[in-house]
Amino acid sequence: MxxxxxxxxxxxxxxxxxxxxxxxxxxxxxxxxxxxxxxxxxxxxxxxxxxxxxxxxxxxxxxxxxxxxxxxxxxxxxAPKDDFGLEHKQDKKNKESEIKATITSVEKALYGELIITLNNNQKWRQIGSDSIRLKASDAVTITRGVFNSFLLSKDGQNRSIRVKRTK
Structure with missing residues (x-):
């Protein structure tokens, strides 16, 4: 049943x-x-x-x-249209990719990082442990790296260090 x-x-x-x-x-x-x-x-x-x-x-x-x-x-x-995450690409059109300048002074910070003053009154501080010999009156180029980082290289050399702008 x-x-x-x-x-x-x-x-x-x-x-x-x-x-x-x-x-x-x-x-x-x-x-x-x-x-x-x-x-x-x-x-x-x-x-x-x-x-x-x-x-x-x-x-x-x-x-x-x-x-x-x-x-x-x-x-x-x-989906709703928004530009989330694309802000950096829009700003990139107006930003320069590199600057060329001459060093006016080089100082050492507490832990040995270089503090570099350029002839355009910009101050840049070394990030990381890479080394490069710099002195006043050296011509340098600062270029944009990935993830909004910057690389400073001495003209005529194939070596660079990571830097960030302080002033």
């Missing part, structure tokens, strides 16, 4: 599982049309968790594919 009731429940619930499967398949197909990687992953996660496709901070547009009329509308999620 119990086996018959159990098999009857399985037979009756099969169409419900099939309908749920079709809804998930359509939602997953809709997620595949999202171009932004993060939003596409968010759509897949929400679909598998049974949540809706929309978030309060994300806008949603419905577009129908133009190839056939039998396919359902596709949800395309657009």
């Amino acid at each position: 119990k086996k018959q009731i159990l098999s009857l429940l399985v037979i009756l619930s099969a169409p419900a599982f099939s309908a749920q499967s079709d809804i998930n398949t359509q939602a997953l197909k809709a997620c595949s049309f999202i171009e932004n990687d993060f939003n596409r992953l968010l759509c897949y996660d929400n679909t598998m968790a049974g949540k809706s496709l929309t978030k309060p901070t994300v806008t949603q547009k419905l577009t129908a594919p133009s190839t056939s009329t039998s396919t359902p509308a596709v949800a395309v999620v657009d």
Whole structure:
């Protein structure tokens, strides 16, 4: 008797599982049309968790594919547009990539770092433990490195030290 009731429940619930499967398949197909990687992953996660496709901070547009009329509308999620993380690239256009100057004085700091004063009244302090021999009246070039660092090199030499501007 119990086996018959159990098999009857399985037979009756099969169409419900099939309908749920079709809804998930359509939602997953809709997620595949999202171009932004993060939003596409968010759509897949929400679909598998049974949540809706929309978030309060994300806008949603419905577009129908133009190839056939039998396919359902596709949800395309657009992320908010902001320039987070691109500030340094915008400022880079206006910044010089190097300066050339002459040393007016060289001093040693407490732990042996060099403090270099240039003829344009800029002061630069050595960072790190690299060594270079500098004296007053040497011509130097300061170039931009990666991650907003600066490299000071003596003209005519292939050696440089990392520096930061203090004044």
